[in-house]
Amino acid sequence: MSQNETQEEKVPNIDVERDVGNFSYQTTYDYDAGKGLTEATIDYICDVKGEPDWMREFRKKALKVFNDKPIPLGWASEDLKTIDLDRISYYMAKGRPTRSWDEVPEEIKQTFERLGVPEKERAFLAGVEAQFDSESSYSSMKEELFKQGVIFVSSSEGLMKYPEIFRPWFGKVIPIGDNKYSALNSAVFSGGSFIYIPKGVKLKQPLQAYFRINAEEMGQFERTLIIADEGSEMMYMEGCTAPQYETSSLHSAVVELVALKGAKIQYVTVQNWSSNVFNLVTKRGLALEDAEIRWIDCNIGSRLTMKYPAVVLRGERARGEVLSIALAHDGQHQDTGSKMIHAADHTSSNIISKSISIGKGRASYRGMVQMPRHLKHCKNNTECDALLINTNSRTDTYPAITVRGEGNSVQHEASVSKVSEEQIFYMQQRGIPEAEAMSLAVNGFVNDLVREFPMEYSVELRRLIDLEMEGSVG
Amino acid sequence: MSLEISSLNVSIADKQILKDFNLTIPKGEVHAIMGPNGTGKSTLAKALAGHPDYTVNKGSALLDGEEIFGLEPDKVARKGLFMAFQYPVEIPGVSIANFIRAAVTARMNKEASDAFSATAYYKALYAKMDELKIPREFTARSVNEGFSGGEKKRCEILQMAMLRPKYAILDETDSGLDIDALRIVAEGVETMRGPDIGIVVITHYQRLLNYIKPDVVHVMYGGRIVKSGGPELALELEARGYGWVEKEFGALV
Structure with missing residues (x-):
């Protein structure tokens, strides 16, 4: 129908693959640690942030671990070698917005339009506003949270203001030496959230990073620690589907969750990276007795994403779940999956992973399920489904399931399908x-x-x- | 106004199936095409719909005067040609409601599709479903996934009713075994039948025609139509089988 043809012509072809890379501006920062990583970089970060000595020591110890650990090339993509660590800026922060909306590329504005990104978020995402205008939009909600005793601040503020809650759990779920990139994050992290939900408090609304975000928080080395006290419930959402103003090609976040007895945490991530980004993330939750942790994760884009959200089921009847969607386009590799470490009787876990490979995109699933011999009545269900769009798309599945002892059960299903002609x-x-x-x-x-x-x-x-x-x- | 097919030659994988095929379907009429297996009945339907596996070597198909060969299948569909599939394809995870909505809005320009509210859509959808006696919960199911033969046919007829094609081709070549499915197709055709639509029912068995009264019956053999007549021709085929067709027309093809 001719009407339809006109419609097709009207819609501009937006370069959402962004093979040409993300959009960026020339920017000067008020604080800049310079390129490369040494002890001096860490001293600079600690001085600027005014951090206590214990944190300075923690960071320096982490730097040493990072330098000592080899790149995990035994199983990971060779692509990791191409990250030039000496050319990365490890800490940059600025106080004021330095550009106008007019400078934002037209196609990015159109993409915001088509995605329906709320007006007030666009300017921030485009890097036009250093500070997301959260005060006006969320102040009433913040007040309510405060009344309930909820702490929701940046990780930097958390470690300074609430050391008695922060310090006992920080770096405990994911220790410095867990892997090379968690060590890197431990050395140079800035930004990310610290959240504490008091006993029995059940939040009805999800908490979002938008609440407290600013230019520094949007960092490449985010560090988030969430503690849900006994019987509490919360949901956290991070990321957004819109293309983001990128400052660096290496993102290495660490997220630690602690669900105490009977607590429930849901952590939702939607990330849409441009195709020059290495996104190497360590996410792990610790679930005590009757607690529940759910990771809901969607990864789109990036050159290489390596992310395997994990739950350590430490207390009896604890439950863990990972639901993940990964989409890999030409030149992109989504290496995602999940780990479920059963460490108590009657624990159960569920992993559902769906990946889509388009063109020469590659999606890999890596799963690890552990049930040691002494445990009884543990259950895991794993389903991973891959969809290939073109004949040259690629998908791989690497499940590692270790089940010992009697009375534990594991189900694994995997499928690969194509959209048929x-x-x-x-x-x-x-x-x-x-x-x-x-x-x-x-x-x-x-x-x-x-x-x-x-x-x-x-x-x-x-x-x-x-x-x-x-x-x-x- | 008609669907006018002339001198049509179609091959699949270098094997010629349709040979100088001619047929005109005027609006307002229901035609039946019958014939032995392997004579090219399904090929006709798929070639008209623009299936990429079928090569049109020669001939034309004018839909109300406009050529449809050479167009992408979705354009042929938007011009007003609907094909009810013999074996409708499953589309996991896509609900019937969303699927039909996508098809309906594909026929609108941007302004109209932006203005097309969910309420207006569901009102129209439910009205058609009531007319076709389809229960409401049907639309929440994924398209054709795990459907019985009868449910698949019901889904096809609902789509046809919602999309209001100018010409519809119903490929029911092998489905003669499922009486329930046949009855649904027949009822759908009777509901749709009217001055604004031309309908072609392709079938192997006369049984379907117990429920549909075609205006014209065509006998197809060896890739072309060899005989046309009124509804009595279907009864003759039923009584005598296809053997005589082969005897009488075998030499011609």
């Missing part, structure tokens, strides 16, 4: 253009997981998948 023809016969048909099939593939995301994220996610699918066929 007959499916596309069927949809096209109903008048749906080929690219849109492909989007529908992909959205259908992840539909049951997308439903688990909070409403606003799931809507954005669907739009984002539509954008990613444009130009992937034909």
Whole structure:
């Protein structure tokens, strides 16, 4: 129909693959540790932030571990070697916005428009505002949180103001030496959140990083620690589906969750990286008796993402769950998965992973489930499904399941599917253009997981998948 | 106004199936195409719909005067040609409601699709479902996934009713075994039948025509139509089988 053709022409072809890289500006920072990483870098960070001595020692110890540990090339992508650690700036912060909305590239504005990013968030995401204007939008909510005794601050503020809660758990779920990149984060982290939910407090609204974000917090080495005290419940959301103003190509975050007896934590991540970013993240939760930890994770883009959210099921009847969606485009590698470490009787875990490879994109699943011999009545269910869009897309599955002892049970299912030509023809016969048909099939593939995301994220996610699918066929 | 197919030659993997095929379907009429297996009935449907595996070597198909060969399948569909599949394809995770909505909005320009509210859509959808006696919970299910033969047909008929094509081709070549499915297709055709639509029902067995009264019956053999007539022709085929067709027309093809 001719109307439709005109419509197709009107919509500009936005470069959402962003193979050309992210958008960035020339920026000067008020605080800049310079390039490269030495003890002097750490002293600079500690001095600027005014951190206590114990943290300075912690960071320096971590630096040593980082330098001593080899790049994990035994199993990980060779691509890790291409990160030039001497050319990275490890700490930059600025106080004031330095550019105007007019300087934001037109196609980025259009992408915000199409994704439906709220007006007040656009300027911040584009790097136009250093400080997200959270005071006006969220002040009433903040007040309510404060009344309930909830602590929700940046990790820097957390370690200075609340050392009695912060220090006993910090670096305990993920110790410095866990892996090379958690050591790096421990050495130079800045930004990220510290959250404490008091006993029995059940938050109805999810907490979002937007509350307290500013230029420094948006760092490449975020550090988040969440402690949910006995019987409390909370949900945390990080990231966003919009393209982000990037300062660096290396992102290495550490997230530690502690769910005390009977507590529930849900941690939701949606990340959409540009294709020059290395995203090497360590995420782990500790679940005590009757506690529950759920990681809901969506990774789109990046050159290489390595992320395996884990739950250590330390107390009886603890439950752990990881739901993850990964989408890899040309030149991108999503190496994601999950670890479930059963360490008490009657613990149960569930892993559902769905990956989509488009063009030459590659998605790998790595899973680890451990149930030692002395445990009884532990259960794990693992499902990983991969969808390949083109014949040259690639997917791999590396499950490692160690189950000892009797009375423990494990289920593992894996599938690889392709969007078939007959499916596309069927949809096209109903008048749906080929690219849109492909989007529908992909959205259908992840539909049951997308439903688990909070409403606003799931809507954005669907739009984002539509954008990613444009130009992937034909 | 008609769907006019002339001198159509179609091959699949270098094997010629349709040979100088001619057929005109005027709006307002229901035609049945019958014939022995392997005579090219399904090929006709798929070639018209623009299936990439079928090569049109020669011929034309004018939909109300506009050529549809050479167009992408979705454009052919938007011009008003609907094909009910013999074996509808499963699309996991996509609900019938969302699928039909995507198909309906694909026919709108941007302003109209932006203005098309969920409420308006569901009102229209539910009205059609009531008319076709389809229960409401049906639309929440994934398209054709785990459907019985009858449910798949119901889903096809619902799509046809919502998309209001100018011409519909129902490929029911092998489905003669499922009486329930046949009845659903027949009821759907009877509901849709009217001055604004031309319908072609392709079938191997006369049984389907116990429920549908076609205006014209065509007998297809060896890649072309060899005989046309009124509904009585279907009864003749039922009584005599296809053997005589082969005897009478075998030499021609």
